[in-house]
Amino acid sequence: MGVVRKSITFTEQQDDWIKKQVEQGDFTNDSEYIRHLVRTHQASQQDLIELEMALEEGLMSGVSDKSVEDIWKETELRYGKKNG
Template identity: 55%
Template sequence: MSTVRKSITFTEQQEKWIKSQIEEGHFTNDSEYIRDLVRQDQRRNDKLAKLKLAIDEGFESGVSSQSVTDIMESVEKRLSQNGKL
């Protein structure tokens, strides 16, 4: 994978925060810290996109004839059968 050099500017407070993360041993250098932030943002955006898709699918599926209690019981049963409850 190729890399690209970027030049970015931080406030003094942000610089102190980054340095403290490195000094505490969470990261070995500034670049590692920034790359970690980018990866976190990518994961967060992926989760958000999946959530939006699920919401759209829910709206498109229409209104259920089941009661909330029936739906909850169905979910609990399915989770229990899958060993997730």
């Protein structure tokens, strides 16, 4: 994977915050912290995309003839299988 060097500007308050994260030992340097923020944002954006797709699928599927209780049971079974 290639590396691209960027030059970015922060306010003093933002810079102090970044330095504090590094000083606390959570990250070894500023770049590591910024990369962490980017990865976290990428993951949350992917989660949002998946949620939007699920909502769209639900809307397109129409009205169910199942009871709310049946839907909850199916959901709990699927969640249990997915999350152990």
